[in-house]
Amino acid sequence: MTAAASSREGVPHASLTFHGAAGTVTGSRFLLQTDRSRVLVDAGLFQGERAWRRRNWEPPFVDPGSLDAAVLTHAHLDHSGYLPVLAAHGFTGPVWCTARTAELAEIVLLDAAHLQEQEAERALLHGYSKHDPPRPLFTTEDATRALRLLRPIAVELLQRVTPDIDVRLRPAGHILGSSFAEVDVAGCRMLFSGDLGRPGHPLLSPPAAPHDVDVAVVESTYGDSLHPAQDEEHLAAVINRTVRRGGSCLMPAFAVDRTPVIVHSLVRMQAARRIPRLPIYVDSPMALRAWEVYRSALADGDADLRPDLKPDDLGWDENVIRVPDAAGSEALNEPDRPCIIVSASGMATGGRVLHHLRAQLPHERNSVILTGFQVPGTRGQALADGAQHLKIYGSYVPVHAEVVSVLGFSAHADCAQLVTWLSRISDPEVVYVVHGTETSAAALAKRLRKQLGWTTVAPRFGERVRLV
Structure with missing residues (x-):
């Protein structure tokens, strides 16, 4: 939109405020405002460093009752996890998302509420919380209230959200149901990338090509780095030397998407005899529920999934053992033989993986294999950086196990x-680079300026910019 067009009489003012994912990787919250509307694009939790996590506990950055609607790009907590807080404080508007995102969000938000309630009870029992009494950020009741607000819409369908804001959700290839949002705000065409997937994802179809826009808001989680071409060789080497030591491999993994991808790869590696045929334990109730959503999508021929996938690609190999109950999980703290344990959460911020880490980190025979991005301030990042001790449930645990990052x-x-993905659009007026560390956001902004000649900005937390 040109300056001349934006100054036309009768055109409403519109602005964008970065209430999250600015200066940090998590907490995606982008507020669109016009003279008539308030719409939030993503409502995520801050994770990682304490200074950011504390913001989750602050009073809402906007009167939740004044929001007309929200748009959810996908179900991960750093994009959806603040919805229960907003709902608890009076937000009642529709939350537009894809159908698969709605399915996964129910699993993610209810699990997060359960873990927080469980953690509050544990903190009360052992006296290590700074809250008196310890309390969860949100409860199961809050999560249920938020889930009632979800309004699934078809991919590629133009949805009128308010009288002056329209949204179209398009495939992002990050997790099942993930989307990027193309938004028309009072005549200004915008793009919100959400989390953009890799074109070579083993289960998901590549992201759709974006349409031309005036303003783009793009993630930069890996804005300063390139993925290794193939990490299975690295993974196989770690597993093989761990088995030779008589140890077990613990793989913290995100429950949604990462777990089926990892297990799919491990099964293929075992079939090819690149690693021993060890038991592969999937120890995450949330991951097991999410896996069933993936299996259902495959049976339905969902376009999010690669068309060349076969039913067995998301099936249960006889060597893959589901661990739905707490007793089975506790037995894995000290396995009686070498095995592979895939357990949530992926950054060791909570969940069953904490029990396994506490039991297995002190032993040199074991290994911990980190398989994804570790947000600064998380236990996963501490391990990746070579921590000698890790604080779990209020006490320090020595780190003697081998710790390896496998980022492929x-x-x-x-x-x-x-x-490459962004280059398919023609000369936007400005690109805002978000959802990355300060270093990665600055690196991607610089690369876009140099390679494409675009105006690029890494916005500050809380910064407001005018769109029209």
Whole structure:
């Protein structure tokens, strides 16, 4: 939109405020405002460093009752996890998302509420919370209230959200149901990338090509790095030497998408005899429920999934063992033989993986294999950086196990893939680079300026910019 067009009489003012994912990787919250409307694009939790996590507990950045609607790009907590807080404080508007995102969000938000309630109870029992009494950020009741607001819409369908804001959700290839949002705000055409997937994802179809826009808001999780071409060789080497030591491999993994991708790869590697045929335990109730959503999508011929997938690609190999109950999980703290344990959460911020880490980190025979991006301030990042001790449930645990990062399983596009995807649009007025560390956001902004000649900005937290 040109300056002349934006100054036309009768055209409403419109602005965008970065209430999250600015200066940090998590907490995606982008507020669109016009003279008539308030719409939030994504409503995520801050994760990682304490200074950011504390913001989750602050009073809402906007009067939740004043929001007309929200748009959800996908179900991960750093994009959806603040919805229960908004709902608890009076937000009642529709939340537009894809049908698969609605399915996965129910699993993710209810699980997050359960873990927070469980953690509050544990903190009360052992006295290590700074809250008195300890309390969850949101409850199961809050999550249920938020889930009632979800309004699934078909991919590629233009949806009128308010009288002056329209939204179209298009495939992003990051997790099942993930989308990027093309938004018309009072005549200004916008693109919100959400989390953009890799074109070579083993289960998902590549992201759709974006349409031309005036303003783009793009993630930069890997804005300063390239993914390795193939990490299975690295993974096989770690597993083989761990088995030779008589140890077990613990793989913290995101429950949604990452777990089926990793297990799919492990089964293929075992079939090819690149690693021993060890038991593969999937120890995450959320991952098991999410896996069933993937299996249902495959049976339905969902276009999000690669067309060349076969039913067995998301089936249960006889060597893959589901661990739905707590007793079975506890037995894996000290396995009686070498095995592979895939357990959530992927950044060791909560869930069953914490029990396994506490039991297995002190032993040199074991290995911990990190398979995804580790947000600064998380236990996963501490392990990746070579921590000698890790604080779990209020006590420090020594780290003697081998810790290895295997990053070839990432579900995010790297810097080159982001530039290639964005280059399909023609000369936007400005690109805002978000959802990355300050270093990665600045690196991607610089690359876009240099390679495409675009105006690019890494916005500050809380910064407001005018659109029209």
